[in-house]
Amino acid sequence: MLLNGKVAVLPCTGIGQAVGTIARQAAYRVCEDLRPRETVLVCLPALVKGVQEDLDMVAECPVVVIEGCKECCATYALAARSAAPSATVSVPEAMKGKGLKIKREARRGLAEPELAVVELVCGKVVAEVDRLRGQP
Numbered sequence: 001m002l003l004n005g006k007v008a009v010l011p012c013t014g015i016g017q018a019v020g021t022i023a024r025q026a027a028y029r030v031c032e033d034l035r036p037r038e039t040v041l042v043c044l045p046a047l048v049k050g051v052q053e054d055l056d057m058v059a060e061c062p063v064v065v066i067e068g069c070k071e072c073c074a075t076y077a078l079a080a081r082s083a084a085p086s087a088t089v090s091v092p093e094a095m096k097g098k099g100l101k102i103k104r105e106a107r108r109g110l111a112e113p114e115l116a117v118v119e120l121v122c123g124k125v126v127a128e129v130d131r132l133r134g135q136p
Contacts (some may be wrong), residue, residue, distance in 0.1 A: 003040065003056070003057065005038070006039060006040050006061050007038060007040075007063070007086075007128075007133060008039070008040050008041075008042050008057045008062070008063045008064070009039050009041055009125060010027075010042040010047070010058070010063055010064070010066070010074050010077075010078065010085070011023040011024045011026065011027035011044065011065075012066060012067050012068040012069070012072075012073050012074040013044050013073070014068040014069065014073075017069065018103065019068030019091045019092070020068045020069075021110060021114075022068065022091050022121060023066040023067070023121065025110060025118045026066055026091075026121035026122045027041055027125070028041070029118065030122055030125045030126060034122060035130075038129055038133060040057050040061065042054050042057050042058060042063070044073070044077055047077055047081060048080070055081060058078060058081060059083065062086035062087075062132045063078060063084075063086055064085065064086065064089065064125055064129060065087070065088045065089070066089050066091070066125060067091065068091045068092075069091070069092065072088075075088065086132055089121055089125050089128060091117065094120045094124055095117055098116075098120065100116055100117055
């Protein structure tokens, strides 16, 4: 896998929480649709387990972490692998001042306003990817 110039995106998994689903969906959208040539998606469970591909990604690329809550599990998992995020995007921070409320049961299927939060988070992640790649 050629990682030159790519930015790794590491979302929290937040199983059982809508914010985790939002973080994952934002990561998929950035890596698959918005910046597919510029990013690689890191799997948090694979990173924790020590899968070599994911270890290589966080060792060779700047990492944008998407955190769903104050527990910061993705950042913690990165630190356990002797790495640190180059940037962090927080789902709750992205929502601040936007008047958006998410439903707890939304973790099974996102609808409005959760999809609006995904787009907010995507915008912040894309901005960080572009910044880390030296794009204006």
